[in-house]
Amino acid sequence: MIDKQSPIPIYHQLEEKIKQLIETGELNPGDILPSEREYAEQFQISRMTVRQAINNLVNERFLYRIKGKGTFVMEHKMEQPLRELTSFTEDMKARGLQPSNRLIHFEILPASAELAEKLGIKEHGPVYEIKRIRLAEDIPMALERTYISANLVPGLTEDIVKDSLYAYVERVLQLKIKGGTQMIEASISNEEERGYLEIEEADPILLMQRISLLEDGRPFEVVKSSYRADRYKFIIDLQR
Template sequence: MIDKNSPIPIYHQLEESIKQLIESNQLKPGDSLPSEREYSEKYGISRMTVRQAIINLVNERYLYRIKGKGTFVTEQKFEQNLQGLTSFTEDMKARGMKASSKLVSFEIIPADIKLANQLNVPEHGPVYEIKRIRLAEDIPMALERTYISANLVQGLTTEIVQDSLYKYIEGTLHMNIGSGTQVIEASIANKEELKLLEIPELSPVMIMQRTSRLEDNRIFEIVKSSYRADRYKFMIDLKRG
């Protein structure tokens, strides 16, 4: 609804109206919007006013335009809070979404010097290497490479790694997960990431490497995840002092 007597600019009212339709899922990702002319005739406002509202929503990434085809609703990014140590499965469950994994590979490898130092295990010691595609509502979100000491976390199977590692570690092995350290950097997707995440060439990805520890401070995993930058964003609260 547009109120022409309101002190709020008309273009801003239209922006908020469209935002509300998107956030309430009345306009879904991929849906096309009415043309500028249709908005102009519907609300009795100028096309320039409509254009300003649309441009602002494109800049805010609520919408995107395809030349000659129209304006469409953007896929909204998933937001992950970096202040808690949660698994992908737990994170998606908290959103009421179906999480799943597609196992790419699962094997025991000998730790090289770098991995041995990262996991604090002997060089050439047995380490699980697990590659999984993490999906939300069957959409590929991240390629996850996990390395775990096979002497510390024993009994992993294909069935377990296709479900939730954290649930197995805490629920079955009764090991309490305590803390983690994460480093995030931006990159361009490599060939493996392009293929497995189903993204076009030169797509940006966010690389997150996490070192996770048990309550007794033993390192139990190193995880390197490549997140689709078009579908994911990270959030953290900051406090001064």
């Protein structure tokens, strides 16, 4: 209930009540909220107070609006700590989510000069080009483009990359993946990303580029990924 005698502002009490409903699962991602009028009548408060609470929750990314339809609960964002190198499959399983891949493209191409330099191979050397949609519980999370030297990782097939590439490299080929360098930047989605990630025009995305290394220092892969900014965030632990 709303305590009108409390020193805590009424709009803040309503914010906390809605947050609690989301946290307890009484309001789920995608659910539509009651209207401002319904909230105002339920708690005997002004619609302006309700609007302030809703606006604050929209700004905090707990809710989102669709013009002409209403206000909805935002999807939970996946969190990926940037402390160690893990595959998408490992990352989702660690969260108790069911990961899956949708393979879009798989072929062997001659490496460009830029790609050859990053992979430490000769220009025009054979590389796998793998394009996949990464999903969690059948929800598109990222469009991923991976490039790997075909000489370093022989025998790669479509069936393998539909499962877990890292598991094949480490368990079958006995190559130890040590770590890598990762760069992240914000961007606006393009037409291809919108189509595969099921997002709207000009929706923001997180662009990630990673070069992964084997234990002996050899570059193993170059990965370029486009993550949905509304469903994914990266966490960095800092120490002093």
